[in-house]
Amino acid sequence: MTGKITIGKIILGAAALCVMIGSFVVVGYVKSLFKGPDYAELPSCYPFKSAAKEKQYREYYEDRMKEWPMPSETRIIVTSYGRTAVRLSGRESAPPLVLLPSGFASSLIWLPNIEGLAPFFRIYAVDNIYDVGLSVNSRPVTTGEDLTAWLDELLTELGLDDGVTLMGLSFGGWLTSRYALVRQGRLRSAVLAAPVATLFPLPGEWAWRGIVGALPPHRFFMTHFLINWMCPNLANAKDEYKKRLLDHWMNDALMAMKCFTFRMPITPTVLTDEELRSLQIPILFLVGENEVIYPAAQAVDRLKTVAPWIVTKIIPDAGHDLTIAQTELVNSTILTFLQGIGIDSRKGYNAVR
Incomplete structure (x- = not known):
């Protein structure tokens, strides 16, 4: 009897040890995702999964461009912070729009909008330093402060010392709001297009x-759990041109998913009432009527209550896909x-500046 109990205890102990070791392995792997790479010894292909994946993505990117x-x-x-890819279009003498x-x-996300904007502005379409595209961060980027510091350096290197209009979509909209908080004097104006968080916390959904x-299969789950939810107007579009734009957008994301290593994303935050009131430059807030990250009407109501000088516009028949x-x-x-705030987009700044 004693022998059987001892053997049983040994078996249970061994099993517990195996479970413990397995747990440490899993926890270690998860922690490695949060920790990020060793920036002192980055592989030459970083942030891609391999040299072959880097080649594949760059060829795809250049073809799309x-x-x-x-x-x-x-x-x-x-x-x-590293190397930033910026695509420039439009007359050099035109007002700058970043x-x-x-x-x-x-920056591929702006392809549908360029034709309508570039004739009036000098366009600087940026690949985020800590995201997909051709930009490569060479040091950790872990906070919104890191991103605003990077963006400030970038504008300096581009020679855009003041008079800049900064426009961001979704996460870029949130970053635009954060940059305006710390470097308002450098901006002429800002456009926030469906900025994530910013006004309300991101929903758990x-x-x-x-x-x-x-x-996986990535296209199936992306379509049914993300695109159909975030972009109902595009997902149900009958127009062949819009269907093609949606396909391009999905292909861009799927190619990035295939080629890039995982990098822990930065969580966007909500601006306080005091922060919103501190934004004194001209600002345009755009939101689709079918937005799912927060109710469009509630977002507009908050701005009208806290910072009524911010111009708001609800875009009909659009969700988070409003720019497309x-x-x-x-x-x-x-x-x-x-044009209404003193920027003559045909000739540059007018006398109101």
Whole structure:
């Protein structure tokens, strides 16, 4: 009897030890995702999974860039945070408009809007230093403060010391609001297009749908758990052009998912009433009527209550996809707003400046 109990205890102890070791392995792997890479010994292919994946992505990216609707050039700008890819379009003498992409997207996200905006502005379409695209961070980027410091360095290196209009979509919209808080004097104006968080916390549904949407088979789960939810107008569009734009958008994301290593994303935050009131430059807030990250009407109501000088516009027949689902309306709203605050987009700044 004693022998049987002892053997049983040994078996149980061994099993417990195996479970413990397995748990340490799993926990260690999860912690490694949060910790990030060793920046002292980054592989030459970082942030890609391999040299082959880097080649594949760059070839895909360059092929997509052939769709840019007008002459442009790509510059690689070096800051203390790494190398940033910026695509320039439009007359050099035109007012500067800096475009920040949404999360898990590059400057390619602005392709539908360029034709309508570049004739009036000098466009600087940026690949976020800590996201997909051709930009490569060479040091940790873990907070919103890191991103605003990087963006400030980038504008300096581009020679954009003041008079800048900064426009961001989704995560880029949130970053635009954060930058305006700390470097308001450098900006002429700002456009926040469906900024994530910013006005209300991200819903829990955003998190679990994002996780499920990244599961294989990627296209199936991305379509059914993310796109159909975030972009109902595009998902149900009958227009072949809009269907093609949605396909391109998904292909961009799927290619990035295939080629890039995981980097722990920065969580966007909500601006306090005091922070919103401190924003004294002209600001345009755009939101689709079918937005899912917060109710469009409630977002507008908060701004009208706390910072009524911020211009707001609810875009009909659009959700988080507003810049693609309603490209012409979004572009015309931006142009009307900027011309109305003293920026003559045909000749540069007018006497109101």
